[in-house]
Amino acid sequence: MDQQNELLRAPRAVPAPPIPPAAGPPCAGTSPAGSGTRTPVPRPGLTLVTALLGFGLITLDTSVVNVALPAVGGDLGAGMSGLQWTVDAYTLALAALLLSTGALADRVGASRAYAVGVAVFTLASAACGLAPGLPALVGARVVQGMAAAVMLPASLALVREAYPDPARRARAVSLWAAGGTVAMAFGPVVGGALTSGWSWRWIFFVNLPAGLLALALTTRVTRSARRPAPLDVPGQLTAALALGALTFAAIEGGPEAWWALGAAAVSSAAFLLIEARHRHPVVPLGLFRSPNVAVSVAAASANSVAFYGMVFVFGLYFQQVLGLSALAAGVMFLPMTGLLPAVNVLSARAAARHGARLPVVTGQLVTVAGLLLLLYVDESAPPALVAALLVPMALGCGLALPPLIATAMDAVPAERAGTAAGVLNAARQTAGGLSIAVFGSFVADGFVAGMRAALAVSAALMAVVTFAAFRLGPSASGTEPAPAGTHAP
Numbered sequence: 001m002d003q004q005n006e007l008l009r010a011p012r013a014v015p016a017p018p019i020p021p022a023a024g025p026p027c028a029g030t031s032p033a034g035s036g037t038r039t040p041v042p043r044p045g046l047t048l049v050t051a052l053l054g055f056g057l058i059t060l061d062t063s064v065v066n067v068a069l070p071a072v073g074g075d076l077g078a079g080m081s082g083l084q085w086t087v088d089a090y091t092l093a094l095a096a097l098l099l100s101t102g103a104l105a106d107r108v109g110a111s112r113a114y115a116v117g118v119a120v121f122t123l124a125s126a127a128c129g130l131a132p133g134l135p136a137l138v139g140a141r142v143v144q145g146m147a148a149a150v151m152l153p154a155s156l157a158l159v160r161e162a163y164p165d166p167a168r169r170a171r172a173v174s175l176w177a178a179g180g181t182v183a184m185a186f187g188p189v190v191g192g193a194l195t196s197g198w199s200w201r202w203i204f205f206v207n208l209p210a211g212l213l214a215l216a217l218t219t220r221v222t223r224s225a226r227r228p229a230p231l232d233v234p235g236q237l238t239a240a241l242a243l244g245a246l247t248f249a250a251i252e253g254g255p256e257a258w259w260a261l262g263a264a265a266v267s268s269a270a271f272l273l274i275e276a277r278h279r280h281p282v283v284p285l286g287l288f289r290s291p292n293v294a295v296s297v298a299a300a301s302a303n304s305v306a307f308y309g310m311v312f313v314f315g316l317y318f319q320q321v322l323g324l325s326a327l328a329a330g331v332m333f334l335p336m337t338g339l340l341p342a343v344n345v346l347s348a349r350a351a352a353r354h355g356a357r358l359p360v361v362t363g364q365l366v367t368v369a370g371l372l373l374l375l376y377v378d379e380s381a382p383p384a385l386v387a388a389l390l391v392p393m394a395l396g397c398g399l400a401l402p403p404l405i406a407t408a409m410d411a412v413p414a415e416r417a418g419t420a421a422g423v424l425n426a427a428r429q430t431a432g433g434l435s436i437a438v439f440g441s442f443v444a445d446g447f448v449a450g451m452r453a454a455l456a457v458s459a460a461l462m463a464v465v466t467f468a469a470f471r472l473g474p475s476a477s478g479t480e481p482a483p484a485g486t487h488a489p
Contacts, residue, residue, distance in 0.1 A: 046221065048162065048176065055152065059180040059184040061125075064190055066188060066315035087433075098422055099283060111158060116150065117148070117151035117154060118147075121147035121148060128140040128144065235283065296472070297424055306461070307432070309436060336394035350403075370389070371462065372459055
């Protein structure tokens with residue numbers, strides 16, 4: 001799951017009204033005035049650091065695992081399908097629950113939801129590091145993803161509550177976003193260093209001190225008020241079932257895949273029926289009547305297929321085909337990820353000056369060109385050349401994505417901005433997870449041939465959405481970076 005003030009909402013099903021600085025019950029260690037102790041005092045800087053720590057953990061765990069996969073497979077005896085589940089268990093749990101965890105955070109209060117999410121995420125990280133086998137690791141990754149889905153909207157809600165002034169809030173969210181981008185960019189390097197220096201288990205143990213610190217800081221953050229927020233439980237359940245069944249079919253294959261596809265089809269039909277009739281659906285289908293929303297969601301999803309799918313495939317390629325260490329493989333990703341923050345800023349400025357269509361179409365064309373260039377990579381390619389060839393693909397994704405998100409947000413009424421953000425983020429995470437499921441199946445039967453098939457599929461999808469992007473209408477956004485988790489591929 002920021003371009004305008006409406007983007008500074010947490011991605012939740014029902015947006016909440018602005019919160020007074022001292023809203024909610026007193027925080028820990030305080031008492032009402034006149035009792036001899038201090039009353040709660042808003043600490044916006046502390047709140048920002050608290051939210052940033054948690055969001056950094058979420059984004060780190062989307063990229064830190066990829067370069068450790070060969071070591072995980074060797075230690076736990078996991079084949080390609082096991083490695084796919086190690087990544088997708090987290091990504092798809094996060095994607096599925098993002099549809100409704102924003103509303104949950106409203107119901108219980110953002111600070112409470114965030115504290116629970118951080119605590120569960122930290123415990124699940126410990127369980128991942130201690131996992132005795134693949135089933136235990138995948139199960140713990142599911143719990144990690146569920147906790148991350150609670151933390152993500154709650155962390156942004158905390159920042160929004162701490163900064164009632166729109167200008168200060170915009171700067172705070174930009175810092176929050178930048179922190180997430182840095183965590184995602186350096187994730188492969190951190191994962192490679194920990195795996196090479198100690199063990200793949202340390203890519204999960206490293207979450208423990210940061211999680212404990214975030215949890216301790218949460219006790220010093222002013223409690224958030226609770227607000228009425230309806231939940232669409234049937235819609236959430238059918239969406240999760242459809243996504244899980246579709247992923248199972250893509251990863252496992254065989255005769256069971258047909259049963260899984262049937263379950264996915266039935267669940268999808270039930271989901272659409274529920275959303276069409278529910279008073280407060282997690283995915284209001286009317287959103288997609290807007291061409292700007294429909295094109296933006298489709299193009300952002302294709303963007304995730306290209307970016308996350310290639311990070312997964314080339315993380316394995318560097319080690320299994322070229323024979324690099326986990327650390328060297330992580331370093332190979334640094335050129336493509338390290339430049340993303342600057343490209344995000346450039347994209348926002350270009351959209352502000354020329355409108356969204358120019359950076360979107362340009363970025364998508366660059367992505368297509370980068371994917372086609374990677375078709376020439378084989379077993380004998382120099383690692384440095386491959387690292388350089390990954391850069392155009394990643395920069396194209398980084399150029400196109402921020403104005404896509406801004407356009408989708410501008411296309412809906414202000415009171416639906418949070419819902420639209422949740423839908424778009426869930427679609428992107430879903431697309432990224434499914435790309436790993438499909439592309440992993442491609443490379444399982446011959447790595448280089450499968451890698452080229454994955455590149456061709458990604459390029460074709462990007463070409464289709466490039467043509468669709470010409471339908472994008474005017475957008476007033478683009479003056480601010482999109483929230484982290486959305487603006488970085």
